[in-house]
Amino acid sequence: MKENTYRTSCGTIHYWSSITTPNAITLAFLPGLTADHRLFERQMEYFDGKYNIFVWDAPAHASSWPFKFNFDLFDKAKWLKEIFKREKITNPVIVGQSMGGYVGQTYAQLYPDQLSGFVSIDSAPLQRKYVTGFEIWLLKRMEPVYYHYPWKLLLKSGSNGVATSHYGRDLMRKMMSVYDGDQKRYAQIAGHGYRILAEAMEKNLQYEIKCPALLICGMQDHAGSCIRYNKAWHQDTQIPLKWVEGAGHNSNTDNPELINDLIESFLKNIQ
Template identity: 30%
Template sequence: MEHKIIKSERGITHYWINRNLDKNARCIVFTHGLTANHMMFEKQVEYFSKEYTIITWDVPLHGESRPYINFSYENTAIELKSILDAENIKKVILVGMSMGGYPSQEFAIQYADRVSAFIALDTTPFGLSYYSVLDRWWLKQVELMAKCIPDKMLRNSMAKAVSKTRYAYDMMLKMLNPLSKTDIVEQMGIAYGSVFDRKESVHFNFPVLILLGEYDKTGKVKQYCEAWSKKDGYPLHIIKGASHFSNADNYDDVNKEISDFICGL
């Protein structure tokens, strides 16, 4: 993967690209979850690089894309467009994991003509209609609760909560390692605080696949995914033996699901 950057008045965004030699190869953009970084898709990069152009990136405020001012999902979509423009890539397949589903959805709203499909990986939909007042209140408390937990305990509990396998657990800790506790808490506060900026529900006219870990107990992700699938008719497939970090817990099944979905486009 070639490491590159794009600059805006808000900060520098880092991304990695593996360009397939076939000029007609599709491009997949993988967007990581909260407090994580581009390494989250290690097993997907290995698998899909043979047939596709692959882009991973550190979402603004995460990984190496720090510092960053005026974070919003609208701005993350603008940075992603700048990456694609710089690489002269006209159309992409989006894969958004957990928080990474929000920059993906925002990009798909702003630049729908540049999206071929969206794989929602253990993530949730935009729109206040899915979230009760109590749900929204609890999300706003995450930052405060995280502040009260000792540093090492916070990291271990976060890694344990999203994983069922040692590989997923160790990878989550590895991604958290460069961050201070202040960084982690800041990311939680800003990311969760921005999720309801776009209040309306959105239906996408391109194909969407929802993937959900069998043991995903992060918040109410399971309930939101089920409601999303029912309301919009998007297929919902369960990843066996996986928790929230399903693309690390059971990367073989996730890779197959994504591959089959893309081949069926």
């Protein structure tokens, strides 16, 4: 994987890619909020040499810092499109975990005919109808919660709350530890992420997925109402939904073998 950078008006994005076969499918892995590119290390190991691969540290996350917090989900999708163009990625399959799935849906809204596939891992639909007014209100007010919460307790609850496996919890702890000594930055990343998510929902757009898609959700995912959202998302759209028994919010770290199999089967069906 080769590390590259892309400069925006808000800061510089760091990303990694391995484009060995031009015009072939590229798996574009988009990590969730406060996680970084390491979230997908088991997927990158498995698919290396089989498909083109792309992954980033999302704006303001990990190595993509310093970064101004004056961007929204649509900016992230536009920057992603520009990076794809630079890297000659013409057949992207976005694999988005949590916040990464929201970026993928925004990308589909802006560029509906330029996605070869979409895989949502423990994410949820962006349409306004799925959330309550109180949930929107709460999303906009999370930054102080993360700022005032004792860091050691936040580190413990943040890592244990998203994964059920030792590997998944340890990995999340490592990714959160990037912000040791700078809880303000961590709170800004989390608070800003939830805020731009709420703002994207308030736009009340279609966010229709027109390409082949797959929903994946851990059966022990207790992040918000992810399980309820995925059930409704599947029922309304008929997008296939796969449950991962015993997995939490980061199901790709709790059961990477199953997730890799699901992604690989999905790719074979769309080729």
